[in-house]
Amino acid sequence: xxxxxxxxxxxxxxxxxxxxxxxxxxxxxxxxxxxxxxxxxxxxxxxxxxxxxxxxxxxxxxxxxxxxxxxxxxxxxxxxxxxxxxxxxxxxxxxxxxxxxxxxxxxxxxxxxxxxxxxxxxxxxxxxxxxxxxxxxxxxxxxxxxxxxxxxxxxxxxxxxxxxxxxxxxxxxxxxxxxxxxxxxxxxxxxxxxxxxxxxxxxxxxxxxxxxxxxxxxxxxxxxxxxxxxxxxxxxxxxxxxxxxxxxxxxxxxxxxxxxxxxxxxxxxxxxxxxxxxxxxxxxxxxxxxxxxxxxxxxxxxxxxxxxxxxxxxxxxxxxxxxxxxxxxxxxxxxxxxxxxxxxxxxxxxxxxxxxxxxx
Ligand code: IPM
Ligand code: MG
Numbered sequence: 001x002x003x004x005x006x007x008x009x010x011x012x013x014x015x016x017x018x019x020x021x022x023x024x025x026x027x028x029x030x031x032x033x034x035x036x037x038x039x040x041x042x043x044x045x046x047x048x049x050x051x052x053x054x055x056x057x058x059x060x061x062x063x064x065x066x067x068x069x070x071x072x073x074x075x076x077x078x079x080x081x082x083x084x085x086x087x088x089x090x091x092x093x094x095x096x097x098x099x100x101x102x103x104x105x106x107x108x109x110x111x112x113x114x115x116x117x118x119x120x121x122x123x124x125x126x127x128x129x130x131x132x133x134x135x136x137x138x139x140x141x142x143x144x145x146x147x148x149x150x151x152x153x154x155x156x157x158x159x160x161x162x163x164x165x166x167x168x169x170x171x172x173x174x175x176x177x178x179x180x181x182x183x184x185x186x187x188x189x190x191x192x193x194x195x196x197x198x199x200x201x202x203x204x205x206x207x208x209x210x211x212x213x214x215x216x217x218x219x220x221x222x223x224x225x226x227x228x229x230x231x232x233x234x235x236x237x238x239x240x241x242x243x244x245x246x247x248x249x250x251x252x253x254x255x256x257x258x259x260x261x262x263x264x265x266x267x268x269x270x271x272x273x274x275x276x277x278x279x280x281x282x283x284x285x286x287x288x289x290x291x292x293x294x295x296x297x298x299x300x301x302x303x304x305x306x307x308x309x310x311x312x313x314x315x316x317x318x319x320x321x322x323x324x325x326x327x328x329x330x331x332x333x334x335x336x337x338x339x340x341x342x343x344x345x346x347x348x349x350x351x352x353x354x355x356x357x358x359x360x
Contacts, residue, residue, distance in 0.1 A: 135246025
């Protein structure tokens with residue numbers, strides 16, 4: 001079958017890791033008989049420099065008409081002083097909003113041979129870290145009404161924390177469906193002791209939970225969870241959270257693995273169509289651009305999520321995940337996951353090694 005994929009290599013190390021990801025997908029196509037058609041489009045800071053806007057219309061249309069989008073990297077120091085609405089990150093907000101992408105899925109895990117990278121104590125890490133964070137991306141303070149102006153006390157600004165039951169129930173369904181395929185536990189985060197939007201969030205979570213009697217639902221306040229998850233990460237399976245809480249907690253949990261560059265991310269609509277980008281999509285790594293040092297695994301594993309969610313190609317998704325696991329357990333490591341005894345490889349070689357491990 002044919003699949004049309006829009007690619008936005010973007011900024012920083014994005015272009016380099018994109019090349020390796022397409023290499024791996026081409027191998028999948030060859031082995032499993034699929035035709036992946038890639039259309040590259042300009043987006044991010046590079047598009048601001050070239051066209052004066054982060055996501056030109058031509059790029060947006062390619063994304064809109066494609067079956068899925070792969071995104072390498074967004075942002076950088078060069079554009080950090082631009083107004084919020086002109087920054088490279090608008091690419092994310094525009095695609096999320098206008099293509100009806102509603103949830104962000106971040107699988108966060110630690111691989112056995114990389115456990116020593118975690119900043120946590122051995123006895124905690126030994127129990128493993130394997131958590132999927134499901135974050136709403138259409139509501140909340142990041143995506144609702146904004147205001148900047150003059151008030152009684154001078155300049156003022158606000159971002160509204162807006163939720164409705166449609167947004168919460170869609171996010172809840174993704175969380176419960178995900179937990180059903182995993183360890184059947186959902187931890188829902190909110191601040192229901194202070195925010196009415198969180199009271200609604202908690203209420204709707206409980207309502208949706210009735211359709212999933214096989215899945216355990218627990219509620220935690222975001223601040224309490226932020227403290228507990230570093231002490232007891234193995235107690236968590238699926239974490240579901242409003243936009244900004246999910247943004248922060250997913251970075252916190254990624255950080256405690258110590259190997260953020262291997263983590264993927266998926267931004268999808270209710271049918272699984274979406275945009276797939278590394279977990280650290282805004283970590284542009286300017287100091288290593290073009291040096292063949294960057295780790296392409298985050299985006300390669302995001303491509304696996306694309307096969308799974310957008311194209312329902314579970315076998316092929318697993319083939320990529322297995323090839324990555326084999327590359328890591330065989331000791332191949334880019335600089336960020338290297339330690340003595342490992343085989344140090346560059347970006348390009350890592351891509352080739354993973355592609356070579358893909359088999360029927
Ligand atoms: C993420 C990022 C983005 C977000 C930024 C770059 C706007 O942090 O995807 O987590 O907050 O959504
Ligand atoms: Mg973030």
